Amino acid sequence: MIINNTDNNTDNTFSGFIAIVGRPNVGKSTLLNLFLGSHLSITSPKPQTTRQQIQGIITQDKTQLIFVDTPGLHRDSKKKLNQYMNQAASKALIDVDVVLFLVEVLKFTDEDEAVLKKLKSVDAPVFLVINKIDTVKDKEKILPYILKMQALFNFTEIMPISAEKGLQCEALKNQIIKHIPPGPFYYPKEAKTNRSPGFHVSEMIREQVMLQLGDELPYATTVSVDTWEDKEKIINIGATIWVERDSQKAIAIGEGGERIKRIGTIARRSIEAFVEKPIFLQLWVKTKENWSDDNKSLEHLGYYHFD
Ligand SMILES: Nc1nc2c(ncn2[C@@H]2O[C@H](COP(=O)(O)OP(=O)(O)OP(=O)(O)O)[C@@H](O)[C@H]2O)c(=O)[nH]1
Ligand SMILES: [Mg+2]
Incomplete structure (x- = not known):
């Protein structure tokens, strides 16, 4: 029997996973929600809000983007829950097509550095996403920060955005799409999340x-x-x-x-x-x-x- 496994390929569909990682509180869940156009993942001004991976799915025409929101990678991992959260975030880096490394503009903490260290062994293209640019009045201050960050790693893209205000998020999405490979959809077209x-x-x-x-x-x-x-x-x-x-x-x-x-x-x-x-x-x-x-x-x- 010939199994026709190429149906979707003849449709020329594209699909891929995009992991959103970073230390707690940088705006990962806010960005997922912005892309999804709904409050799918909870957010708060307190760190360690997200505790589990949450996939947010967008299917547009022939492209399916699966954004993976993750718990903020953090140092305080004495408790089993914290270990679980860090593990959930690290696992999201395996077998993904694009990694969005979120940082908060003008900041680079020890925890950011620890995340970057993890990213050095990732195969997928890594975008540096500099979030919360709406908080900087004098935009000229951002350029030296970008140059400093650029020297740390060979990022595929560096994108300053505001997830809360939606600034530059469409441009970010367009850059992501360029790295999504051909392949069948992982979820039905109407699916919005992998969670119940x-x-x-x-x-x-x-x-x-x-x-x-x-x-x-x-x-x-x-x-x-x-x-x-x-x-x-x-x-x-x-x-x-x-x-x-x-x-x-x-x-x-x-x-x-x-x-x-x-x-x-x-x-x-x-x-x-x-x-x-x-x-x-x-x-x-x-x-x-x-x-x-x-x-x-x-x-x-x-x-x-x-x-
Ligand atoms: N001013 C400003 N605030 C933002 C922006 N994006 C997120 N925030 C705020 O930053 C805080 C943290 O946002 P979250 O999306 O919960 O951050 P997170 O990275 O998912 O945090 P964890 O789940 O704890 O890892 C919230 O109070 C958001 O409203 C932004 O672009 N600008
Ligand atoms: Mg979160």
């Missing part, structure tokens, strides 16, 4: 946790979606916010349940926009001691190991 709706819902709740729970507590917190009941006019969703100690539980709930209510109200709005249906969201706060440093708990809470 439940995953995105848990992330939208965690986004509010990141934004509303002080500086330390978000790092001791994760979210699981436990029930999902799709009715004719409404979806009933039950989710748990997990903390590591009972004292943290009280803070997350707030006086008279005020804080958890606020988290739920704002998260519900983003979830409704995402599922395009009214939802009823029930939230619980529970303690699972030391979950972020325990492999079994991590796996149970959706942080699957790679090996």
Whole structure:
């Protein structure tokens, strides 16, 4: 039997993976969202917001671009969760077609340097993407920074952008497309992400946790979606916010349940926009001691190991 495996090639399709890497807080998820035109990956002003790889898929005519958002590569990797995050980011560099190395304009920290070191052994073309240029009033300051960065590595492209304002992002996308090889689509044309709706819902709740729970507590917190009941006019969703100690539980709930209510109200709005249906969201706060440093708990809470 002859297996016709060339259908897509006769269609002249192109497809490829683009890894977005960098230290925490440089704007990786903001860039993914800009490309996708939706708030697919959660963002916050706090570092280490993203914890897992998230693919955002765009299919335009005969080209499929799969952007891979990654956790920020960071030094503090004592806990199992942090090790997991760094591993998830590093794995995204294998078998990709383009790497976008994001930095924040005028900055180059030890963590940026550690990321660059990793990139030196990557086969794919590496673009240096200098983000947040909207924060520099005197644009002449950017040129010496570019020259300094250029001396560090043989970048395929150097692109100053603002992911938040959308500056130069279309130009960046056009440069990326030039490096996408011929090949069949990996996902159906309509696909937007590799993640389940439940995953995105848990992330939208965690986004509010990141934004509303002080500086330390978000790092001791994760979210699981436990029930999902799709009715004719409404979806009933039950989710748990997990903390590591009972004292943290009280803070997350707030006086008279005020804080958890606020988290739920704002998260519900983003979830409704995402599922395009009214939802009823029930939230619980529970303690699972030391979950972020325990492999079994991590796996149970959706942080699957790679090996
Ligand atoms: N002014 C400005 N702020 C930006 C820009 N891009 C992102 N930000 C902000 O920078 C912060 C971090 O953005 P994220 O997209 O969450 O950063 P990240 O690299 O995904 O961070 P981690 O997931 O923690 O690794 C947020 O407050 C964004 O609004 C930009 O182009 N200009
Ligand atoms: Mg992120």
